[in-house]
Structure formats: C-alpha cells, structure tokens
Amino acid sequence: MSAEVQTLFIQHFGKDSNRTLSYYQSQQSGYVAAKTVVTTMTPDQVIEEVKKSNLRGRGGAGFPTGMKWSFIPKGGDKPKYLVCNADESEPGTFKDRDLIRYTPHGLIEGMIIGAYAIGCKHAYIYIRGEYTREARLLNEAIQEAKSAGFLGEKIFGTDFSLNITVHRGAGAYICGEETGLLNSLEGKRGEPRVKPPFPAISGAFGCPTAVNNVESLASIPHIIRLGGEAYSKLGAVEKSGGTRIISLSGQVKRPGLYEIQAGSKTLRQIIYDLGGGMKKEKKLKAVIPGGSSAPVLTADEIDVIYDIEPLMKIGTMMGSAAIMVVSESVDLPKLLWRITKFYAHESCGQCTPCREGCHWMESILHRICHGQGREDDLDTLTSLAGNIGGKTLCALGDAAAGPVASFIKKFRPEFEAKITPVVRGQKRYA
Amino acid sequence: MSTSVAPQESVLSPKFYEAMKALEPQYPRKTALILPALHQAQSEFGWLPKEALEAVAQYIGVHPAQIREVASFYTMFNLKPVGKTHLKICTNVACVLRGADDLVSFCEKKLGIACGETTPDGKFTLSEEECLGACGTAPAMMANDDYIENLDIPKLNDFLERSQHER
Numbered sequence: 358m359s360a361e362v363q364t365l366f367i368q369h370f371g372k373d374s375n376r377t378l379s380y381y382q383s384q385q386s387g388y389v390a391a392k393t394v395v396t397t398m399t400p401d402q403v404i405e406e407v408k409k410s411n412l413r414g415r416g417g418a419g420f421p422t423g424m425k426w427s428f429i430p431k432g433g434d435k436p437k438y439l440v441c442n443a444d445e446s447e448p449g450t451f452k453d454r455d456l457i458r459y460t461p462h463g464l465i466e467g468m469i470i471g472a473y474a475i476g477c478k479h480a481y482i483y484i485r486g487e488y489t490r491e492a493r494l495l496n497e498a499i500q501e502a503k504s505a506g507f508l509g510e511k512i513f514g515t516d517f518s519l520n521i522t523v524h525r526g527a528g529a530y531i532c533g534e535e536t537g538l539l540n541s542l543e544g545k546r547g548e549p550r551v552k553p554p555f556p557a558i559s560g561a562f563g564c565p566t567a568v569n570n571v572e573s574l575a576s577i578p579h580i581i582r583l584g585g586e587a588y589s590k591l592g593a594v595e596k597s598g599g600t601r602i603i604s605l606s607g608q609v610k611r612p613g614l615y616e617i618q619a620g621s622k623t624l625r626q627i628i629y630d631l632g633g634g635m636k637k638e639k640k641l642k643a644v645i646p647g648g649s650s651a652p653v654l655t656a657d658e659i660d661v662i663y664d665i666e667p668l669m670k671i672g673t674m675m676g677s678a679a680i681m682v683v684s685e686s687v688d689l690p691k692l693l694w695r696i697t698k699f700y701a702h703e704s705c706g707q708c709t710p711c712r713e714g715c716h717w718m719e720s721i722l723h724r725i726c727h728g729q730g731r732e733d734d735l736d737t738l739t740s741l742a743g744n745i746g747g748k749t750l751c752a753l754g755d756a757a758a759g760p761v762a763s764f765i766k767k768f769r770p771e772f773e774a775k776i777t778p779v780v781r782g783q784k785r786y787a
Numbered sequence: 788m789s790t791s792v793a794p795q796e797s798v799l800s801p802k803f804y805e806a807m808k809a810l811e812p813q814y815p816r817k818t819a820l821i822l823p824a825l826h827q828a829q830s831e832f833g834w835l836p837k838e839a840l841e842a843v844a845q846y847i848g849v850h851p852a853q854i855r856e857v858a859s860f861y862t863m864f865n866l867k868p869v870g871k872t873h874l875k876i877c878t879n880v881a882c883v884l885r886g887a888d889d890l891v892s893f894c895e896k897k898l899g900i901a902c903g904e905t906t907p908d909g910k911f912t913l914s915e916e917e918c919l920g921a922c923g924t925a926p927a928m929m930a931n932d933d934y935i936e937n938l939d940i941p942k943l944n945d946f947l948e949r950s951q952h953e954r
Contacts, residue, residue: 436815448879448918479813486826486863487919489932522813527822527861530917544821544847546860562815606881606922613923649880649918679922681880695883699917705860 409585411598416570449679467574594620647676650756652763700757730776881922
C-alpha cells in the first residue's frame with residue numbers, strides 16, 4: 358500500500374464542468390471499462406471480478422455487490438431489472454447527490470456494466486423527489502451517453518442493449534428500503550414487502566431485480582479498470598474493498614464529503630484531522646456514526662477504526678458512512694426527540710410495533726423535553742425500543758429503536774435531569 | 788375501463804398527455820406512471836386538486852381512490868393549496884445542529900404564520916422538512932424546487948424580501 362491516499366471520486370467534485378461526457382472520457386478513462394466488459398467479458402466474469410473486489414453495498418446494509426448480482430437467476434423468460442437506489446434518505450447522508458452532480462457518467466457506466474452482468478435491458482434510477490436538479494442532470498447525462506452510443510441499441514456494436522429511465526420519488530424515507538422503493542417504482546405506496554421472495558427473484562414488476570446504491574454502481578468502472586483484486590487492496594481492512602465516501606456533518610469546523618481508503622482511519626482522525634475538529638473549540642459529546650439510525654457513540658468511543666466490522670463490534674453501525682458530530686452545547690434528549698420524530702413521521706404504518714411504537718416513543722420524549730417527564734419514562738422508552746427492534750418487516754423499526762436505546766443507555770443522567778422526581782402521593786397533573 | 792382521454796375534456800393540459808405518452812414505453816405497466824403523472828399534474832396547479840387526481844386516475848385507468856391512496860403517502864404531493872413560494876426548512880439532525888430551529892422561528896415571526904400555514908396573501912407556505920440530503924452545507928431549505936444551503940438569518944431574510952417583492 359502506498360503511503361499516498363488514493364481516492365477515486367472526490368478529486369472530480371466541486372466543478373460543474375466535470376460532469377460532461379468529454380471530461381469523463383478524457384480525465385477518468387470514461388466508458389473504457391464498459392467497452393472492455395461488453396466486448397470481451399462474459400457476465401459471469403464480471404460478477405467474479407466484482408466479488409473479488411470486496412465491494413460492499415454503499416447504501417447502508419453493506420451487502421457484497423458481486424454476491425447480490427450472482428443471485429439473479431440466469432436465463433428464464435422474464436425480463437431482469439437493475440435499479441439504482443438514489444433515494445439517499447438516511448439523515449446525514451449527502452454523498453450520492455454530489456456523485457450525481459459531478460460524475461453522472463460514472464454512475465451510468467457502472468449501470469451499463471451491472472446491467473450486462475445480470476442480463477438487464479432496461480434499468481431505472483430511482484431518485485428522491487427533492488433532487489429535482491440532480492434528476493435533470495442525470496437525464497442530460499443519459500442523453501449525452503445515448504448520443505455517443507453508450508446507451509440504446511447494440512452498444513459497442515454488440516447485441517447488448519440498454520436504456521435507463523430516471524424515476525423520481527416524492528418524499529418518503531421508506532423508499533430508500535429496496536422493496537419500498539420497488540413498490541414506489543411500480544406506482545404504489547412505498548410500503549416495504551414481505552421477504553422472501555427477495556428482489557433477486559421477484560423485484561420490480563415481479564421480475565428478478567438487483568437494487569444497488571449510487572456509490573456502489575459508480576465504483577464498478579473503477580473495479581473493472583483497476584481489477585477486482587487491486588480495488589480490494591485499496592481497503593485497509595480485510596473484508597472491505599475500495600474507498601468510502603464519508604458524509605461528515607454537524608458541529609465540526611469543516612463539514613463536507615471526504616473519501617478514505619476503507620478502514621484506513623479512526624473516527625477520531627476523521628473528525629479532527631479531516632473535519633478540522635470541533636466548531637468553536639467546543640468539547641465533543643456524542644457522535645452518530647452511520648446516519649441517524651446508527652446507535653450513538655460517546656466521546657470516549659471514537660478511537661475505533663471507521664469501518665463495518667469494527668463499528669459493529671462496539672454495538673453501532675457504519676450504515677451509509679454519514680457521521681454527525683454533536684458538541685457539549687447540545688441538549689441530547691431534545692436531539693433524540695428530533696430523531697424519533699423523524700421515524701414516527703416516516704413509519705409507513707404497516708407493522709404495528711413500528712407504527713404505534715415510534716409515535717409512543719416520540720410523545721414520551723416530547724413530554725420529557727417539556728418538563729412533563731415521568732419517573733418510569735426512561736424504562737418505558739427502553740422497553741418500547743426493545744419491542745420494536747427486530748419485530749418489523751423492514752429495518753425502519755430497528756432504525757428507530759437503536760438511537761432511543763443507545764442514547765438512554767449512554768447518556769441516562771441527561772435524561773434523568775429533565776425528569777423531576779414526583780413526591781409520592783402527589784398528583785402531577787391538575 | 789377506458790384509458791383514453793381526450794385532452795379537451797380534462798383539467799390537465801395537452802402537455803401532460805404528451806409528457807406521459809413519451810414515458811409510457813419506458814415502463815412495462817401503466818400504473819408505474821402514477822408518480823410521474825402526479826408530479827406532472829402538480830406542476831400545472833402547484834398542488835393536486837380533486838379534479839387533477841381524477842384526471843390522473845382516468846388517464847392511468849384506475850379508480851380515483853387508488854390515486855389518492857398513493858398521493859397521500861408522499862410528502863411532496865400537496866393535497867391542499869400552497870403559497871407561491873413553498874419554504875421547506877430542514878429541521879433534521881444535521882441542520883438542527885447548525886441552527887435550523889432559529890431559522891424556523893425567524894420565518895414564523897417574519898411571515899406571521901406557524902409551520903404548516905400559508906400567508907393570507909398566498910405568497911408563502913412554511914413547512915418543516917425532513918433531511919434534504921444537504922447536511923454538509925447545513926442548514927438548508929428548499930424554496931419550491933430549489934435548494935438554498937449554508938443558510939443563516941441574513942441570507943434567509945434577503946431571500947424572503949426578494950420573494951416578497953416578486954410579482
């Protein structure tokens with residue numbers, strides 16, 4: 358491993374002119390990988406290369422991309438679909454937006470390769486509704502690629518054809534969940550489906566479907582260009598290949614996107630070296646390390662290697678690599694109420710534990726924050742969280758439970774301080 | 788059920804039907820056009836009146852209840868009229884950590900309305916919004932389809948003043 362940090366994406370961010378096809382071709386060897394794949398490789402060889410790369414899904418779950426593609430049945434008479442998840446709805450995450458803004462062709466090329474690997478002729482990009490401008494930029498890039506012969510019929514003079522449609526969501530966190538997304542793509546409410554069957558067997562329109570995050574797909578051309586093994590070695594820990602784009606936000610001096618070789622830095626290094634440390638030199642109090650669904654960490658827990666397994670080991674998760682930094686000046690019960698309000702609002706309502714539990718947790722936290730907390734409220738919250746996690750169709754339930762359980766466990770005195778003890782026998786409310 | 792609608796009888800413009808026609812071949816089922824159709828219809832009215840939902844239902848070939856069921860699931864579809872400028876201030880974690888609450892109070896005071904309300908002159912609707920995916924440039928808000936990022940009170944004030952005097 359060379360000492361120099363290798364990045365694949367971030368050097369191209371920030372300049373509008375970098376999104377053009379000519380820039381992509383001249384500065385990023387654009388569409389060379391797709392040509393190599395389509396004209397010289399078999400779909401199985403592509404999947405093998407992606408497996409070797411140790412690319413793990415960048416949307417949050419961290420599932421190996423190559424393995425996901427290998428689950429798509431070969432042959433059969435049903436069409437197969439590749440769907441790019443550009444819903445980017447996990448609070449704290451903003452990397453896919455810049456990937457789309459500055460390297461839309463990287464995503465398109467990744468989709469060409471992915472579609473070829475699974476035998477898909479029509480792919481979709483499901484983009485969150487708020488990203489109106491980004492949807493337009495994608496459509497422009499698709500047109501550019503089409504005019505250059507990279508999309509459409511008989512790509513690179515072969516029998517392989519592919520079209521890509523950009524499909525806009527309309528404001529629903531749950532559509533980032535892949536089966537919620539597929540229902541939304543089909544014109545339904547974005548309610549997650551019962552699994553199995555998994556999308557690889559019955560996904561979009563009842564057909565075999567692979568759903569991949571923007572960053573995962575945009576990494577694919579790099580994997581082909583570098584070779585799976587070399588890409589894998591970019592990662593500093595065994596199981597994670599390549600680089601990770603980190604969305605750093607909250608009370609640091611320099612919030613923004615940073616790209617690191619997977620597993621090459623600790624959380625402390627990210628916050629202090631990359632992010633410049635705490636804003637106004639305040640003391641660090643808490644870190645939410647993987648989007649708002651990730652259980653919180655205290656200031657003493659940040660010497661952990663920032664990658665999937667090390668974070669899992671200490672009871673939290675890397676998720677979409679969105680780090681939110683919280684200083685001593687923040688009222689944590691209020692922040693937890695804010696997080697829980699989000700999940701209560703976004704719960705689709707199908708599963709009782711999540712539909713009822715999230716609202717219940719939200720209202721208890723609300724009363725704690727407004728001086729109406731009751732003595733047993735913290736135990737009730739912990740019990741509620743325990744009765745939501747793992748008892749719902751999708752991960753939204755766990756996402757809502759994790760923060761509540763961890764905030765109360767790790768910062769209990771702050772919550773207790775808000776709850777005035779009741780004198781026995783006295784009525785609290787008139 | 789008939790799915791053909793003569794544009795003349797519809798509250799939706801011929802542009803709507805042209806846009807849909809171009810999209811039709813891109814999906815294996817017509818119902819997949821429900822979200823694109825609702826976006827298109829909303830762009831004509833600024834919100835989705837009952838007649839628009841019915842016209843969409845007729846175009847897709849489903850019962851209006853199915854369209855309402857879908858439209859009511861998504862926060863971006865306005866089932867009530869909104870002001871000319873719809874301000875959506877993100878109050879999720881990253882924005883709150885960088886002062887979003889103050890922006891909301893400032894707007895409420897300046898516009899004289901609470902979140903979820905529209906000014907009597909119909910110029911502004913104010914909403915709290917969940918994470919917009921602009922956390923690196925927080926606090927952020929949307930004004931109709933546009934993002935405004937790295938907000939502070941002077942910047943917000945300027946924007947409100949400018950929008951106030953438009954049209």
